[in-house]
Amino acid sequence: xxxxxxxxxxxxxxxxxxxxxxxxxxxxxxxxxxxxxxxxxxxxxxxxxxxxxxxxxxxxxxxxxxxxxxxxxxxxxxxxxxxxxxxxxxxxxxxxxxxxxxxxxxxxxxxxxxxxxxxxxxxxxxxxxxxxxxxxxxxxxxxxxxxxxxxxxxxxxxxxxxxxxxxxxxxxxxxxxxxxxxxxxxxxxxxxxxxxxxxxxxxxxxxxxxxxxxxxxxxxxxxxxxxxxxxxxxxxxxxxxxxxxxxxxxxxxxxxxxxxxxxxxxxxxxxxxxxxxxxxxxxxxxxxxxxxxxxxxxxxxxxxxxxxxxxxxxxxxxxxxxxxxxxxxxxxxxxxxxxxxxxxxxxxxxxxxxxxxxxxxxxxxxxxxxxxxxxxxxxxxxxxxxxxxxxxxxxxxxxxxxxxxxxxxxxxxxxxxxxxxxxxxxxxxxxxxxxxxxxxxxxxxxxxxxxxxxxxxxxxxxxxxxxxxxxxxxxxxxxxxxxxxxxxxxxxxxxxxxxxxxxxxxxxxxxxxxxxxxxxxxxxxxxxxxxxxxxxxxxxxxxxxxxxxxxxxxxxxxxxxxxxxxxxxxxxxxxxxxxxxxxxxxxxxxxxxxxxxxxxxxxxxxxxxxxxxxxxxxxxxxxxxxxxxxxxxxxxxxx
Amino acid sequence: xxxxxxxxxxxxxxxxxxxxxxxxxxxxxxxxxxxxxxxxxxxxxxxxxxxxxxxxxxxxxxxxxxxxxxxxxxxxxxxxxxxxxxxxxxxxxxxxxxxxxxxxxxxxxxxxxxxxxxxxxxxxxxxxxxxxxxxxxxxxxxxxxxxx
Ligand SMILES: Cc1cc2nc3c(=O)[nH]c(=O)nc-3n(C[C@H](O)[C@H](O)[C@H](O)COP(=O)(O)O)c2cc1C
Ligand code: FES
Numbered sequence: 001x002x003x004x005x006x007x008x009x010x011x012x013x014x015x016x017x018x019x020x021x022x023x024x025x026x027x028x029x030x031x032x033x034x035x036x037x038x039x040x041x042x043x044x045x046x047x048x049x050x051x052x053x054x055x056x057x058x059x060x061x062x063x064x065x066x067x068x069x070x071x072x073x074x075x076x077x078x079x080x081x082x083x084x085x086x087x088x089x090x091x092x093x094x095x096x097x098x099x100x101x102x103x104x105x106x107x108x109x110x111x112x113x114x115x116x117x118x119x120x121x122x123x124x125x126x127x128x129x130x131x132x133x134x135x136x137x138x139x140x141x142x143x144x145x146x147x148x149x150x151x152x153x154x155x156x157x158x159x160x161x162x163x164x165x166x167x168x169x170x171x172x173x174x175x176x177x178x179x180x181x182x183x184x185x186x187x188x189x190x191x192x193x194x195x196x197x198x199x200x201x202x203x204x205x206x207x208x209x210x211x212x213x214x215x216x217x218x219x220x221x222x223x224x225x226x227x228x229x230x231x232x233x234x235x236x237x238x239x240x241x242x243x244x245x246x247x248x249x250x251x252x253x254x255x256x257x258x259x260x261x262x263x264x265x266x267x268x269x270x271x272x273x274x275x276x277x278x279x280x281x282x283x284x285x286x287x288x289x290x291x292x293x294x295x296x297x298x299x300x301x302x303x304x305x306x307x308x309x310x311x312x313x314x315x316x317x318x319x320x321x322x323x324x325x326x327x328x329x330x331x332x333x334x335x336x337x338x339x340x341x342x343x344x345x346x347x348x349x350x351x352x353x354x355x356x357x358x359x360x361x362x363x364x365x366x367x368x369x370x371x372x373x374x375x376x377x378x379x380x381x382x383x384x385x386x387x388x389x390x391x392x393x394x395x396x397x398x399x400x401x402x403x404x405x406x407x408x409x410x411x412x413x414x415x416x417x418x419x420x421x422x423x424x425x426x427x428x429x430x431x432x433x434x435x436x437x438x439x440x441x442x443x444x445x446x447x448x449x450x451x452x453x454x455x456x457x458x459x460x461x462x463x464x465x466x467x468x469x470x471x472x473x474x475x476x477x478x479x480x481x482x483x484x485x486x487x488x489x490x491x492x493x494x495x496x497x498x499x500x501x502x503x504x505x506x507x508x509x510x511x512x513x514x515x516x517x518x519x520x521x522x523x524x525x526x527x528x529x530x531x532x533x534x535x536x537x538x539x540x541x542x543x544x545x546x547x548x549x550x551x552x553x554x555x556x557x558x559x560x561x562x563x564x565x566x567x568x569x570x571x572x573x574x575x576x577x578x579x580x581x582x583x584x585x586x587x588x589x590x591x592x593x594x595x596x597x598x599x600x601x602x603x604x605x606x607x608x609x610x611x612x613x614x615x616x617x618x619x620x621x622x623x624x625x626x627x628x629x630x631x632x633x634x635x636x637x638x639x
Numbered sequence: 640x641x642x643x644x645x646x647x648x649x650x651x652x653x654x655x656x657x658x659x660x661x662x663x664x665x666x667x668x669x670x671x672x673x674x675x676x677x678x679x680x681x682x683x684x685x686x687x688x689x690x691x692x693x694x695x696x697x698x699x700x701x702x703x704x705x706x707x708x709x710x711x712x713x714x715x716x717x718x719x720x721x722x723x724x725x726x727x728x729x730x731x732x733x734x735x736x737x738x739x740x741x742x743x744x745x746x747x748x749x750x751x752x753x754x755x756x757x758x759x760x761x762x763x764x765x766x767x768x769x770x771x772x773x774x775x776x777x778x779x780x781x782x783x784x785x786x787x
Binding site: 038039041042043074075077221222223224225226227230261262263264265300301302303304305306317318319320321322323338379380381382383387388419453455457461466469470473476477479585607608609 | 654655656657658659661662683692693696697698699700715716717718719720721725728729732752753754755756757758759760761763765768770771772776
């Protein structure tokens with residue numbers, strides 16, 4: 001080596017000293033941070049950010065305002081944190097203009113921290129509970145999300161001040177084989193879905209003949225219900241980048257790519273900023289930190305084809321071709337981009353790497369389960385109260401995740417199922433709630449970790465319809481190369497559609513099962529191999545719902561439009577109110593001679609507007625399945 | 640407005656540059672005009688059918704002229720169970736167009752998209768790429784009124 005170990009370390013020390021000074025000086029005066037990841041922006045975070053800036057200027061206050069990423073509490077966006085010397089650092093959720101004004105007047109100008117609408121404190125104190133004091137805090141264990149929402153993702157110094165790139169420095173003084181050994185020892189498994197051991201993949205790529213070699217970060221995140229890769233890139237892009245640089249060093253690559261969806265414009269911008277800043281600090285490009293290792297990274301935008309998340313399709317896409325998967329082997333690790341050895345890892349996988357290098361494989365293995373060590377990042381969506389992101393140790397049960405971290409089901413409804421792992425995953429019922437989640441346990445239950453999307457479903461969700469939604473997705477996204485995937489999913493979709501329309505036959509359920517097995521066996525890539533999972537799991541766990549559709553023309557969840565009708569219960573309807581009439585787009589609701597309202601079933605398009613419009617004190621509009629004539633008085637005692 | 644010839648020239652020598660060129664063209668024109676497609680085919684040494692094949696494989700690209708504002712409704716399962724289907728119907732009724740069509744004044748094009756990664760606030764629409772969460776049929780007039 002042309003440089004001594006101390007030179008690289010010295011170069012880094014200098015960077016870190018500057019960075020720490022800058023970051024510490026920020027908190028010498030009050031600091032307001034606003035979460036402006038896209039989840040925050042969608043809820044108006046930029047407006048709140050601007051408001052703070054303007055008001056602070058107008059009032060001549062000596063206060064810093066800064067953008068940060070997403071802490072995972074997406075249900076409480078826009079999220080504001082205020083650090084004021086002498087006070088605990090406090091987070092405030094769902095901050096609108098009114099709350100922002102109060103924080104400025106009462107807290108920034110005066111000294112009242114507005115405890116009444118604070119969410120939690122960041123560190124233990126005598127006045128206010130921290131996030132760890134909530135039930136959620138017992139289960140959360142943040143590694144890759146630790147800095148998300150706390151640092152400025154557009155300023156590399158924030159990452160460096162928190163030991164960012166220290167792992168890279170350590171690695172530059174190590175033999176690449178030892179780096180791979182450490183990752184292998186840690187038993188880190190790929191977070192892109194399949195859980196393949198990362199260290200083994202790195203070793204394959206390192207040993208593969210050919211040059212140049214490439215490394216690619218897979219940020220195509222296309223699973224419906226998943227948004228953690230977006231949040232990580234928007235909140236702490238350097239963490240992934242450091243992992244990518246380390247991976248390149250370990251396998252001997254000189255060029256890297258980040259393949260990110262065009263649907264994530266903010267992630268693209270923040271990544272671009274991250275790359276520029278890393279280059280200007282000498283952490284990326286020629287002779288990184290003065291060492292003899294050179295490596296650079298390009299961003300490539302995906303273009304709305306789910307199958308491009310599959311590694312061979314992704315490579316085809318970077319080469320400018322339609323993203324159609326090709327047969328493996330050869331695996332990309334030996335023959336990938338432009339026919340050269342190529343390492344592909346997911347955003348989360350790479351984000352764990354700096355932590356493992358800094359804290360060691362043993363530390364990583366002390367978290368999670370023996371076969372799936374570390375944490376998992378889940379995206380909570382659907383009918384759960386606290387939607388957002390949660391990082392918990394592998395092996396946490398689904399129950400803890402939904403009922404403690406997610407705070408249970410919305411609107412006092414009953415839990416029915418959880419769809420886990422997106423279109424390649426499955427729907428698990430109540431009886432699976434105590435399943436510890438890791439790669440292997442989910443596979444056994446017929447689901448998949450996938451990317452970690454968790455969609456919570458309640459009593460109002462029809463399991464046949466859910467299976468149909470997911471199959472409709474994979475059917476459309478099938479690239480069409482394999483006959484089974486192309487035609488088998490199409491036929492399955494037709495059967496499912498028939499069932500939801502009440503046109504199913506009793507033998508359809510078994511036929512679906514057979515087709516599903518065929519598609520699984522006859523497809524080349526993971527898309528087709530896993531596409532039937534939502535159908536298989538819903539039949540396995542909710543066969544009674546399928547049977548009700550087929551045998552009785554009844555949708556137990558009252559969701560399938562063709563199998564329900566709307567009805568106004570005369571005993572509950574108020575003669576004085578007619579909001580339902582106004583809400584109906586087709587004039588299907590009329591006033592009876594006795595002033596009660598009723599629905600003309602011929603005209604009704606089942607748009608649900610009247611049910612939403614009927615005031616809660618009456619709740620007179622209900623759904624009935626199967627549609628049938630109703631005798632007056634029949635529904636009296638029904639709730 | 641940048642010329643698509645210039646855009647194509649910028650990406651011409653990059654391997655796989657055609658997709659990047661399409662991104663740049665669509666950003667400028669909101670869709671990929673037929674002449675631009677032909678030009679790109681020539682520049683990247685593909686047949687017109689091949690270039691068309693690349694553009695139409697990716698749902699993000701459109702080869703049809705589109706309106707000033709592109710409304711995309713997420714039709715992935717998490718949004719659909721949250722009322723995305725009813726929202727789509729309401730948008731069709733409000734705009735007086737069907738999915739895939741553009742309003743007569745050229746203002747809005749209505750499209751469906753798969754998950755845009757905002758599932759924390761379902762159902763979601765995007766307008767020219769900006770995500771708007773938790774959209775109900777009642778909110779449509781207010782939301783669209785700011786897109787003139
Ligand atoms: C249809 C399909 C879609 C996929 N989508 C993604 C994706 O969006 N992100 C991802 O990281 N991996 C995705 N994968 C998995 C990749 O092929 C690959 O296994 C992964 O990027 C490897 O990274 P890891 O080892 O870090 O998990 C997908 C696979 C299939 C079959
Ligand atoms: S499912 Fe609609 S944004 Fe994810």
